[in-house]
Amino acid sequence: MVIPWDGFPLAxxxxxxxxxxxxxxxxxxxxxxxxxxxxxxxxxxPWPYAEGLTLPEAMNELAFLATGPLRQTAAQSKRRxxxxxxxxxxxxxxx
Numbered sequence: 258m259v260i261p262w263d264g265f266p267l268a269x270x271x272x273x274x275x276x277x278x279x280x281x282x283x284x285x286x287x288x289x290x291x292x293x294x295x296x297x298x299x300x301x302x303p304w305p306y307a308e309g310l311t312l313p314e315a316m317n318e319l320a321f322l323a324t325g326p327l328r329q330t331a332a333q334s335k336r337r338x339x340x341x342x343x344x345x346x347x348x349x350x351x352x
Contacts, residue, residue: 262321262323262324262325263323263325264321264322264324264325264348265322265324266318266320266321267315267316267320267322267347268315268316268317268320270322271283271312271315276312281311281312282309282311282312283310283311283312283315284307284308284309285307285308285310285347286305286306286307287304287307288305291304310349314349319349319350320347320348320349320350321347321348321349322346322347
């Protein structure tokens with residue numbers, strides 16, 4: 258199945274960051290701004306939260322930073338922003 262998402266490989270971002278040779282993991286920490294995001298004011302989730310990948314997982318050709326669906330309408334874009342809360346997602350697909 259082909260999903261028409263726009264974005265770029267996570268490996269490109271990691272290459273730009275130039276990790277140290279001894280690096281083994283990539284850590285992602287969520288955005289945290291309760292002033293801008295009222296949902297973060299509750300104690301339902303531990304804000305900010307973190308996720309991690311091993312460097313080989315992050316450099317895999319299927320690890321992708323999705324910036325949005327291709328050719329989306331303004332209404333689709335608004336629905337997407339409201340549903341995910343961000344304009345960029347990391348997609349990790351298994352082979």
